[in-house]
Amino acid sequence: MSKDNYKLIANNKKAYHDYFIEDTYEAGITLVGTEVKSLRMGKCSIKESFIKIEKGQVLVYGMHISPYEKGNIFNKDPLRIRKLLLHKQEIRKLTGQLSTKGYTLVPLKVYFKGSLAKMEIGLARGKKLYDKRQDIAKKDQRREAEKDFKVKNLY
Numbered sequence: 001m002s003k004d005n006y007k008l009i010a011n012n013k014k015a016y017h018d019y020f021i022e023d024t025y026e027a028g029i030t031l032v033g034t035e036v037k038s039l040r041m042g043k044c045s046i047k048e049s050f051i052k053i054e055k056g057q058v059l060v061y062g063m064h065i066s067p068y069e070k071g072n073i074f075n076k077d078p079l080r081i082r083k084l085l086l087h088k089q090e091i092r093k094l095t096g097q098l099s100t101k102g103y104t105l106v107p108l109k110v111y112f113k114g115s116l117a118k119m120e121i122g123l124a125r126g127k128k129l130y131d132k133r134q135d136i137a138k139k140d141q142r143r144e145a146e147k148d149f150k151v152k153n154l155y
Helices: 013-018 033-040 088-098 129-154
Strands: 006-011 019-029 050-054 057-061 082-085 103-113 116-126
Touching: 013 019, 013 103, 013 116, 013 129, 019 088, 019 103, 033 103, 050 088, 057 088, 088 103, 088 116
Parallel strands: none
Antiparallel strands: 006 103, 019 082, 019 116, 050 057, 050 103, 057 082, 103 116
């Protein structure tokens, strides 16, 4: 993906901490005009959001897009349910994988690709507490190694 037509708006770092991301998909987001303007200003949060598949439609709940200041009566509810756009075969594949125990869909990123608002969603499996502890330990080890490397290179 080239940098000139890709602009990151929101990132869900917590998803990588709480889940093993097995597979990722790119989905379009159905928005109204003032929501797009608000997204262009970077006013979006996906930290508490989650994704469900209902009646063959992929829906994102809890995605907060702040109301556009100059939007007055055209502004919609910031937490309204938004439809994600995926191909029918991708939705069928996801439905089959979600029926497997322990899998869920989580939003990972919201970004503009050219002029289109996109969301990267991940097929995820929940981490247990000991998995999270292992990740934290690895991160600490990497940080220590980088610190030692930095100190050695200064002398």
